[in-house]
Amino acid sequence: MKFSKDHEWVTVAGGIATIGISNHAQGQLGDVVFVDLPKVGRVVKAHESVAVVESVKAASDVYVPVSGEVVEVNGDLAGDPSLVNRAPESEGWFMKVKLSNEAELSELMDKAAYDKFVG
């Protein structure tokens, strides 16, 4: 699992990146009550705001850390947005993106570097 400075995580299998927000990020946001996900088929660019997480208090943008095409979104979040709080780095994933530029992955941090980044 790799992490971006915007607090998203990425795992890659067969050229498809699964993306979510980090445990640290969900802790900062507080209770998640709604997640606005992109449409499947949307072509996204790295660092673009593609989703919104709504907590009781505020709305926060989610930036996709890699470029490509959205091939799947997590439908479970519509019925149970609190998955983002309970299992941010597993069942609470946001979207899968078919990578168009795998070189972008090298800009991401590993777990140790991310933990140091968030202090």
Added chain:
Amino acid sequence: MDETALRRTPLYETHVALGAKMVPFAGYDMPVQYPTGIMAEHKWTRESAGLFEVSHMGQCSIIGPDFETVAKAMEALVPADILSLKPGQQRYSQLLNIQGGISDDLMITHSNWKGLEGSLYVVVNASRKGFDFAHIEENLPPGLVFRRYDSLALMALQGPKAEEALAKLNPAVKALPFMNSGRFDLAGVEAHVSRSGYTGEDGFEISVEGGNAARLWNRLLEDATVKPIGLGARDSLRLEAGLCLYGHDIDRTTSPIEAQLQWSIAKRRRADGGFVGAHRVQRELLGGVSRKRVGIKPDGRAPARDGTEIQDESGRKIGVITSGGFGPTVNGPIAMGYVETAYASAGTPIQLIVRGQAMPAQVVNLPFVPNRFKR
């Protein structure tokens, strides 16, 4: 001194020790939530008892030769009936500007404190206290004295178990009716207690010397039914209760009639006027208003925040959301805002423009959660 530095309330260290997340609010460093989070704090207040610190709010007194003189001076500034307040009784009102817009909303109490009988005790919003204090003081007739209480702390104990919890410190508080107040000894601390709040629940607002605040706060938290609640849940609780937040649902451009606060203006004051801004209030009471504050329930799950454009079904702009978020007790998104009067009745279908998309919603009656005040 750094003028941008945040001010600290008497309980600042206590909040930090409890693990609160502190945020800037109206120039103060305030707890927005404790480790359990806004959702749990909100629900706890509705089911048990929540303890809030609101010392950032402004407390003051207007003192004069007799109550009638003091009440008349206050009636020149607010549309509420102050003269009929009995000792200990309090009333909600608004300070108006000459255009009839709202400069602030406030609580006004006919004091029954020993030594201060016949004076008015007033609590105003933190963000407006600089303006309010100057405005009130400047407008007092000769012979009246304005006194601000910067050293006082203020806390609120709210929820269905608030009475039971406070009565353990002094059973006499049980006898206080809603919107009444008095002096009580609470665990050895002299406190001014009023039966009021900002959550829609039964509860108390408690004013004590800043130096005694931590002692009373910690004593109340020893009760297993009482937990500390931050400003985040305070906001979601008051929104569910349909209560206005100054700077959002009411401001210098909105009148009490547009804001649907006419319940706070007595018959005598409507007929006689004689307060700053009376011209607009009287005109609107007779002739109606072009926009009204309403409750709004989005059909879906996405919250619509402050500033969201409201459209009719044809896509014409008819208003704007002034408070919006998620109601934990409602278990869904809720909002308040202003719409053109033709769209203000409950059940009217409207659209909210969230991130460029039109979201269906309905105008609904306020509050979202029934008030449970102790009448």
